[in-house]
Amino acid sequence: MNLTIQTLAERVLAGDLLTPQQAKELLAASLDDLDDLLYWANQIRRHFFGNQVRVCSIVPGRLGGCNQDCAFCAQSVRYDTGIDKTPKVLSDEQILAAAAEAKRKGVPNFGIVYSGKAVSDSELERLIALAGRLKNEYGLGVCMGLGILSDRQMFRLAQAGVVRYNHNLETSRRHFPEIVTTHSYEDRVRTIEAAAAAGLGVCAGGIFGIGEREQDRLDMAFELRRLGVDTVPMNFLHPIAGTPLEKAETLQPRDILRIIALYRFILPTAHLKVAGGRVLNLRDLQSWIFFAGCTSILSGNYLTTAGRSVEEDMRMLRDLGLTPVAEVLTKEQNANALHPQGVVP
Template identity: 45%
Template sequence: MLSQILQARETVLSGEPLSYEAALGLTEIPSVEIPYLAAAANEVREKFVGNHIESCALSNIKSGNCSEDCKFCAQSGHYKTDSPVYPQISVEEIVEQAKNAETMGASEFCMVSSGWGATNDREFSVVLEAVRRISSETKLFVDCSLGFMTSEQMVQLKDAGLYRNNHNLEASRDYFEKICATHTYQDRVNHVEMVRHYGIHPCSGGILGMGETPKDRVDLAFELARIGADCVPVNILNPRAGTPLGHVAALEPMEIIRYIALYRLILPKSTIKIAGGREVNLRDLQAMAMQAGANGLILGNYLTTMGRNPARDIQMLKDLGFEVK
């Protein structure tokens, strides 16, 4: 079995893509071999994206009441959850959060708004102004995740200084229809492709642990590679009470590490960013996950749940030998 890992390592380090069959094979190696897979992925990370960590702070600029029915999401208006619901916050509040994020050590700042076609004209002008101000008043890369945007909005955001737009595929094409009925997978794919078309770095990832199969996880990674995702947030489901996935059993931490490593081998040049659900699912293996090919993480709190103390994460990254801002 170790020969499968060595073969995959050699292939990817030589600049060749990992085949779909080889990736599927790596979903079956025994758990005891996962540290070897992680080590191979770490070498690939070192070769293709180096030692620098991208740390991203999130701002939930408008929360809850979303028209969509994504079964994992505490912000969907279709479910009764204890997630906060509030209208869009002001430019001043957003800029203040960004400055705090910079102080705590973040290299990126992402404004996230709940909803599909999340912004009306007034809300969009707030985002635009926030992008301009954060770009000029901080050294942060500025990102946003606003649901579906028009091409005109993309042009304006790019001109204002937007670096990345996040729009997750969330799952494989096959599995997506089991977790969302109000829009299609192709809608999401089209949006990411449009983001790239307008010269904004496309950030797109998914969620592990929603009941999908190993093949679904591999399929998602290949789809993300196909659409050219520059940054791939790997979330791990943190089941929210009141959502249809509120009782899904958690993945084992070593299984999560298997897929972080596999995502690095499938997407050698992308930022692999460990995102929501990290603390509750990986627990004491968070440092090991960072040695399995990841080169990014979300710093601080998530959209509707708490993260851990950013200073602890920065120390962990330094202890692992990463270059942190």
């Protein structure tokens, strides 16, 4: 048994939060001892979450046509990726149909995600009306990810009953300018703070395998903890032809498991949601994510790449003895969730 990993795990299980220095020690220890890291990450997951796993689905309400330059993204007009350079906006009927499908398959919470840096007030009002229908007529928890919104726009979403806002940091503050130059890390941090201030839950994470160093991964985890996010989407680069990262080497399954486990130690009570790149990069090791500490999955298709069917994912959870949480997220949970250390059950 690796004593460094065990000692740090016992601290986390006792309610302590790891310091950046302890996280570095954990990182070093994990390089030679993935088995122990996974064992303890799984103990931490079980301690804080039992056997429950959250499943959510998203629909790209606006796809493509984005003038930003995120180096991993198929939706930027700056890259020839085969996605139309004119944004495709789904109608109310198309979004409602996708939500009804998710509901029918047992997914309780549904996200509408837009490409682009921001949305107009008129588009926001259309989405707010739709959110009301999804909540009242379909009984779904509604999440949105619409880019960089003003404080006023965030309050409108919260007032309308949207429960959670998705806005990723993507990577560390140091590495961000190597990946995005059209907006700043601070823009992203401010957006997350605006969402939290409006009373929305925050779903914020990033993407791995984009040329970041190990230290960048740790730094992002600590920034997310400081910001008090309740759910951390973890994407693993699926290189898209035409983007600057098209030739990037994909992460190996064991590397991905190690990253998830390190995040479980650093963010013990935040949901870790494995999202884009799960199918391509983890291959046969997909079900191991839960033993690395994952407590949430994005099921169905991702924004621009195919995922797995909800039915297959639900079966995987049942086969593992895990329970998909049927609970619809509510605004009240957000208020309860934000506690002083900024980590959320």
